[in-house]
Amino acid sequence: MYESLTPAPGPVMPERVRRNRASQPVASRVLGGNSEVRSVVVLGATGSVGSQAIDVIAASPSRFRAVVLAAGGANPGLLARQALRTGARAVAVTDPSAVEAFTAAFAALARAAGTPRHPLPVMLPGTEGLSAAAGWPCDVLLNALPGAAGLPATLTALEAGSLVALANKESLVAGGPLIARAARPGQLVPVDSEHSAIMQCLPGWAYGCPTHGIQRLILTCSGGPFRTHTAEQLAAVTPAQALDHPTWRMGPLVTVNSATLVNKGLEIIEAQALFALGYDRITAVIHPHPQSVVHSMAEYADGSTLAQTAPPDMRLPIATALAWPQRPPPSVIAPCDWTGSHTWTFEPVDTDRFPALVLARHAGSLGGSSPAVYNAANEEAVAAFLAGAIPFTAITQTIEHVLTHHVPIPDHDLTLEAVNATDAWARHHAREHLHTATPAPVRHTRKGD
Ligand SMILES: NC(=O)c1ccc[n+]([C@@H]2O[C@H](COP(=O)([O-])OP(=O)(O)OC[C@H]3O[C@@H](n4cnc5c(N)ncnc54)[C@H](OP(=O)(O)O)[C@@H]3O)[C@@H](O)[C@H]2O)c1
Structure with a gap:
């Protein structure tokens, strides 16, 4: 049974294809109609953002198709389930020793699904495999790797000409000037809910004049689980408490x-790199849990402030990035209920604590x-x-x-x-x-x- 699984045909992307795609204007592809099915590469598929992206993709086959999944290899069973669910053609696993466990899990799942001859995806092991996944020809590459180690993948995807949906903010923080040199206008789309919100408040973003008329960008922030802690209480916080995020x-x-709030610090740097405003015009404000519905705001010089609101659910900014500049598919999440009473509060960040x-x-x-x-x-x-x-x-x-x-x-x-x-x-x-x-x-x- 196990031997009957054969790798799907098709080599790693030929260099010729990579060059052709890199020479196409991004906008000509991303501004295509809603009827287009976008091919998507997901880096960090088994993580929090990656798994939710797989849900978004699987729920909208008329809009998205996963072509390559990549993960470290810590969770081969989940990666195999995702590969079978999406029908991805190739799977990159950075830890080569996890390939065997992936293959066994894929075979067992295919058997259990009554499709024992389901072709095994092309396996892309090691860091070369991750690099091949990053450069794979696709409409959108979602970089949901954690940490600055995601930077080479972002650069490879930009060079390959893909639209890059960037969850991996550390890429932009660590390598902002490199990304600025490599990205063509409109090629980078943020996935962070705050930057997605701001992008949606900037009608010119998709057309190359993103911050016309903008006075200030305001990133909202839940304040984290220790918003009201004293300095002494903060010193005694345990890892278990810190891992229990309210939103x-x-x-x-x-x-x-x-x-x-380092995350908010990274996001301020990310916002500066994305929207090219001075640091004095990018600020953060606490909009505490359990509200967390105003995801960020753009204040215009004319006195207007535009905000994007939605229940806190990462599937929406993920879908927004994958579909950008079109709107995401309907019913990604349920909207806020505007028939009831709501109170929104905002408070400044205490930068001493x-x-x-x-x-x-x-x-x-x-x-x-x-x-x-x-x-x-x-x-x-x-x-x-x-x-x-x-x-x-x-x-x-x-x-x-x-x-x-x-x-x-x-x-x-x-x-x-x-x-x-x-x-x-x-x-x-x-x-x-x-x-x-x-x-x-x-x-x-x-x-x-
Ligand atoms: N989580 C959110 O709600 C959220 C929101 C906005 C932005 N972000 C940003 O999105 C990025 C991902 O966050 P996350 O919370 O989804 O992280 P996570 O849950 O820790 O997931 C990380 C993913 O990356 C994979 N990975 C780790 N090291 C790898 C390597 N060397 N090669 C290939 N794959 C590797 C992991 O695979 P294994 O499972 O095999 O280790 C996993 O699939 C971060 O930059 C974060 O700041 C996250």
């Missing part, structure tokens, strides 16, 4: 980033390699926090320390190698700082514990 179910890194925003503006204003340092130092500190080695508040202290010791490489000298070297330097420096200067976490215990 969104996300991967561990982005969940902790939401709790420290949550310094991540100040640090992000500082890193962003320094420019060049500094945002990559902000991101890499944070990732190291989050890993140490999740391992129980440092207190919650040491995460932003580590970012500040590493940023202070960094001599930025300017925008025009930034290359992928320089970003990688900066990333490695910042991680090393963060680890050293964490080993030598960071106190052990404070854990308050109840009497008798």
Whole structure:
């Protein structure tokens, strides 16, 4: 039974196809009618964003078709289910040792579905496989990899001429100048709910004059689970508490980033890179859970403020990016119920307790390699926090320390190698700082514990 599974025909994308697509204007493809079925590559298919993208794609076969899925290999069973469900032609698994488990799971699922001869997707193992997936010819590539490691994939997809639906904000944070050089107008579409909201409030975004008349962009923020914590309570937060986000179910890194507000800091840098406004014109405001329906706003110089609202559900911004500049398919999620009473509240961010925003503006204003340092130092500190080695508040202290010791490489000298070297330097420096200067976490215990 197992042997009857044969790889689907078709090689990895020929170079000729890649070059042809890269020379086509993006707009000529993405502005096509709603009747077009868009071919989609999903990087990070088994993650939080990736899995929801698979749901969106599978629910709208008349609009989307998954052609390639990519994941690390930690969850071969889920990846096999997704491959069978979507009929993807190729599957990339970065950990080559997971290919066997994927193949076995795919075979078992195909048998259970009564289709034992279902062709096995073309397997793309290792980092070369991920790169092949990123450059695969498609209409839209969704980059839902976590961390700055997603940058090469973003650059490869841009070079291949795909519309890039970017969930992996760290790409833009670490390599903003590289992406700005590689992307053609309209080629990059944000997936983050805040940036998706802003994009939808900018009628000129799809046509190359995105911020005409704009005074300020306002990113909303749930404030995370510790919005009302005192400084002392913040110092005693545990990893389990930090992983319990009030609004969104996300991967561990982005969940902790939401709790420290580093995520909002990354989003401010992301907004600057996407919408090209100065940092003094991009701000964040807390719109607390359980409201979380105003996803962000664009304030115009004429006095209008446009906001995009919807229940908090990532499937909508994912579908918006996959369909952009068309509207997504109907019924991706149910809209807000406007027949009942609603109260929306907004409050400023307390940057004394949550310094991540100040640090992000500082890193962003320094420019060049500094945002990559902000991101890499944070990732190291989050890993140490999740391992129980440092207190919650040491995460932003580590970012500040590493940023202070960094001599930025300017925008025009930034290359992928320089970003990688900066990333490695910042991680090393963060680890050293964490080993030598960071106190052990404070854990308050109840009497008798
Ligand atoms: N989650 C959200 O609601 C949300 C919202 C907005 C933006 N984002 C952004 O979206 C990105 C993804 O977040 P997430 O929460 O979906 O992350 P996640 O749940 O941790 O998922 C990460 C995905 O990437 C895969 N992956 C990890 N390392 C890989 C590698 N070296 N090669 C290939 N695949 C690899 C994982 O595969 P395995 O399962 O095999 O490890 C998994 O499929 C982040 O940049 C985040 O900031 C997330």
